[in-house]
Amino acid sequence: MKQYSARNGVLGRLVRLSRQAQAGFTLIEIMVVITILAILSVLVVPKLVGRTDEARRVAAKVQIKSIEEGLQMYKLDNGDYPSTEQGLDALVNKPSVGEIPKNWREGGYLPKIPADPWGNQYVYVSPGTHGDFDLLSYGADGEGGGEGKSADIESWNME
DSSP: OOOOTTSHHHHHHHHHHHHTTTTTTTTTHHHHHHHHHHHHHHHHHHHHHHHHHHHHHHHHHHHHHHHHHHEEEHHHHHHSSSOOOTTTTGSSSSSSSSSOOOOOOOOTTTSOOOTTTSOOOOOESSSSSSOOOOOEEEETSSSSSSSHHHHEEEEEGGG
C-alpha cells in the first residue's frame, strides 16, 4: 500500500504553488519603490542641474592652466610667447607668420587647443594688458564681460 504524504498529494502541490506565487513583488511593493525613487529624483536632480555651470567653469580653469603650461614651454624654447597674430595655434603648429621661432619643438607643445566648455575658442593676446599674455574664456554667454555663469574666466584672475 502506498503512503501519501503532504509532499506528494494535493496539499503538497498547493504549498509549492503558494511558494511560487510569493517569489515576485506585489504591486504595492513596486509602487512604494517607484514613489521613493520619485522623491529622491525631485530632491537630487535640481542640485545636479545647478552644478553643471560650475563644472564648466572649473573645466575652463583647468584648460587655461594647461594652455598656460604649453605657453611657458614655448617661451623656454623660443625666448618669448607667441604673438597675438600667431595665436594659440603656435603651440600645436609651427608658426609661419610673425617672428618664426628658431627652436620650435617638433610635435608642438600641446596635442591640440581645446575649445572652452561652451564650445568657443579661448581668447589669447600677447603682449597682454594684465601680464606677458592674456588668456580667457568669455564664459557661458560667449561675450566679454558678464556676471555669474556668464562671467569671463581670465588667466590673471583665477580664484
